[in-house]
Structures are given as C-alpha cells and as structure tokens.
Amino acid sequence: MTEPSDAAARRAVKPVVCYPNETLPAPDLELYAQARKGAVKLGEVLVPPRDAACFRVKAGQFFRISSVEGPQVGDLNLWNAEDLSERFYSGKSRALHGTHLTVGERMWSSFPYLRPMATIVKDTLDWYGIDAYGGSVHDVIGTRCDPYTGNLLSGTQYHHCCHSNLTRALADEMGLSLHEAEAHVHDVLNVFMCTGFTRDTGQYFMKASPVRPGDHLEFFAEIDLLGALSACPGGDCSTEHSSDTARCHPLLVEMFEPEPGALNGWASPPVNGYDRSHGRG
Numbered sequence: 001m002t003e004p005s006d007a008a009a010r011r012a013v014k015p016v017v018c019y020p021n022e023t024l025p026a027p028d029l030e031l032y033a034q035a036r037k038g039a040v041k042l043g044e045v046l047v048p049p050r051d052a053a054c055f056r057v058k059a060g061q062f063f064r065i066s067s068v069e070g071p072q073v074g075d076l077n078l079w080n081a082e083d084l085s086e087r088f089y090s091g092k093s094r095a096l097h098g099t100h101l102t103v104g105e106r107m108w109s110s111f112p113y114l115r116p117m118a119t120i121v122k123d124t125l126d127w128y129g130i131d132a133y134g135g136s137v138h139d140v141i142g143t144r145c146d147p148y149t150g151n152l153l154s155g156t157q158y159h160h161c162c163h164s165n166l167t168r169a170l171a172d173e174m175g176l177s178l179h180e181a182e183a184h185v186h187d188v189l190n191v192f193m194c195t196g197f198t199r200d201t202g203q204y205f206m207k208a209s210p211v212r213p214g215d216h217l218e219f220f221a222e223i224d225l226l227g228a229l230s231a232c233p234g235g236d237c238s239t240e241h242s243s244d245t246a247r248c249h250p251l252l253v254e255m256f257e258p259e260p261g262a263l264n265g266w267a268s269p270p271v272n273g274y275d276r277s278h279g280r281g
Ligand SMILES: [Zn+2]
Pocket: 075, 144, 145, 161, 162, 163, 231, 232, 233, 234, 241
C-alpha cells in the first residue's frame, strides 16, 4: 500500500458534526416530568425470554421498559398505531443524536414523516457514559439479530432471533400473515444493550450489559404508538445471540397516563414540513 506524501495531513483534518442538532425542536422535559408525577399506571406487558410482545400507548402517555429477574437486552420497534408505514428510523435517529440514545433524545420516524415518535425521559443507566472500549448503552448502531445472518454465517435455522420474535408478535397483534408482518419489522433501539465499534477494525461489538433488575428506560409517546419489544436470545449479550445458549430473562413494559390537563401547552408533533415535490412541478 502506498500512501500519498500528505497522508498525515489529510488524516489530521478535524471532523465536523454532520447534523449539528442545536436547531432540533427541543422536548419540554420539565412539562413531561410534571405530567409523569401524577400519572397513573394503565397496564403492563411481560415480554417472555426469547420472545416478543406488542403494547399500545396513546400520544401523551408514558411507557417504561424495565429489567426484571436478571440482565436482559431488548429490541424495540415502534410504529404509528394508525399507519404501520410510519415507523422508527434508527439510522436517522443515529445521525441526529449519536450512536446511543439517552434522556432528552428522540426516536424519529421514517420518511416522509420524520417526526419524534417517542422521547426518552428517564434512563437509570445514564451513569454508564462511554467506557474505555468505546461502548455505551441503548444503541441505534446495531440492527436486530435475525435468522438470515445466522444462516449466511453458520448455515443455521434459528427461530427465536429478535427479527422473528418481532415478526410473530406483530402478526398476532395485527392479524397479518408472518410474511406480511415481517415487511414491517425494522431496525431497533437496542434497549440496555452495550455496544460500540472496535477501534482497530471498526467492527460492531457487544459486551455484557450493565443492566440489573430494577433498571429502566422510560419514554413519552409523542404520537399514538404500537410498540413491539423482543427479549433478545442473547440475554445480556455478553457472549452470543442467535442461539438458545445464553441465559435469558423477561422484560417488563408498563404504560402510564398523566392526569387530565397535565400536558396543557403540549401538542402531538405534525408530520415533517418538506413539500415532497423533489424538485419537480
Ligand atoms: Zn436480538
């Protein structure tokens, strides 16, 4: 490999942030916190290990994902409850907020909607930060574990990857066939998962999640949502996924509704304002 004579100078160029996010509409976290104080629990869903379950929350309600029994990673999908074509856009959320999400950051929806679907309002793992390996929690850099990649790499037929778990849960919830439901499953927010990229080879890595029972990640629903959460077959994702080897635990999803009037001044965000003419007409 021959390097150009000015290779060092080219590498030394300072990076610029692709999407400075100071102009992003900021969530009113104070208002959300006030509303959460008087909120009452509406219900809960226990997601079994190596399986997934759906839940619904209305705009203005909260949902909390908690670790129970033992360290466990969850793969989260979100859709507009009235229109499955509007779904969580992991890549754009990453571009706007960074590789891992925490309090005040949003799960943004796909084009042409591109609006906040949910805002993170509480994260008991926010103390973790970025560790010495470059790892952090709640990533939007992974995809979701799936049987196709397992088949590609190892020739396996494993049926309890998050992709399949989410597919079955959505099919049952919506009365769709598995193939119809599968097309709506998308890249996830990896709740509680500890991940990063190796510095030497740039490869996606995972390590044992720092989550412990009682830890939780809580969201404010900005629009009416259908959610699906898979308790990953990787368990705490310390060694492997896409098999029945890892020790797995359930995950708890709880929904909360604020008192009437608690969100005065707040409105569910409209869809994106781009006119969609794409330079024609
Ligand atoms: Zn998984």
